[in-house]
Amino acid sequence: MAGADEALFRPVRAGNAFEETVERLLQSIRLGVVGAGERLPPERELAERLGVSRVTLREAIHALSDAGYVESRRGRYGGTFVHETLPEPSAGDQRPDLEDTLSVRYVLETGAAELAAMRSLKPPSREHLTATLAEAAAADLTDYRRRDSRLHLAIAEVTGSASLTSALADVRMRVNRLLDEIPLLEPNLEHSNAQHEAVVAAILAGDAAAARRAMAEHLEGTASLLRAFLT
Structure with a gap:
């Protein structure tokens, strides 16, 4: 070994x-x-x-x-x-394919962050991003998943692409079904909130490359936890 x-x-x-x-x-x-x-x-x-x-x-x-x-x-x-006896992984008969879901999510969400940063965002879009960011940061454990999802959707929404928003909503449903099978870890939520801030700051600054990098790093953290608990 x-x-x-x-x-x-x-x-x-x-x-x-x-x-x-x-x-x-x-x-x-x-x-x-x-x-x-x-x-x-x-x-x-x-x-x-x-x-x-x-x-x-x-x-x-x-x-x-x-x-x-x-x-x-x-x-x-x-x-x-x-422990002598380890927890059994959740039954995965209805579980979305993990690697397929992570791959699609990576492409859609890094692309959405990059595209959002490339847009000349009007005040309502900028306010929408900052408001959903604040709501996610203030959410408690029981409401965190919903607020987190809302922020990620808001990033897609400000791109102006209804098709992208719809596709991202679909993959987010798959992601949430996977996330529901693992524990909410407070250090991860604190880290996620800091990463959310970096993503939104880059979008608002119009820095497409930084927005893409920050989102990629954020998604990699979630992927690490999902792979750890579900594979």
């Missing part, structure tokens, strides 16, 4: 450090690199190998603990241990 261990516990990318850390840890558990009842590498070592802060690592471990994958034990022989 040494090769798999090295491959999974390699440095993550800085843009989505929390999300990719969760993905790497879950992969190591699901693939048996760290087996049921076994202990994860010590926190300091794991943080160094993943190239993340210990705060980020602890947030990722806490998320996996809440989801029922690991538990922390104190004392001389303490550490973070994989």
Whole structure:
């Protein structure tokens, strides 16, 4: 398992450090690199190998603990241990194809952000973006998914393309069906809100390349979590 261990516990990318850390840890558990009842590498070592802060690592471990994958034990022989019995993935008979959904979403949403930034947005469109951004940032956990969806649709709407908005709404329905199968993780929501701000700021500044990059980074974080929990 040494090769798999090295491959999974390699440095993550800085843009989505929390999300990719969760993905790497879950992969190591699901693939048996760290087996049921076994202990994860010590926190300091794991943080160094993943190239993340210990705060980020602890947030990722806490998320996996809440989801029922690991538990922390104190004392001389303490550490973070994989549960003997792991949660079963949700039945996927009616689940949209994950990779197909992520691919279509990437094309549509990065394109929508880029196109929105290329438009000369009138005040009502600019206000629509800033209002939906503020609503998403202020949403609590119970309402976050709806407000998040509304912001992503607003970006498509200000492009002026009804066909693009319709297509994005369809893929967002597929995405939300997948997101409903994984836990809402507060560090991810905080990170998403910061990424939303970057996307909207780039659109309002008319910087199409920056808008596309910011949206791509945002989507990659969500994709990491979906792959971690659903595959």
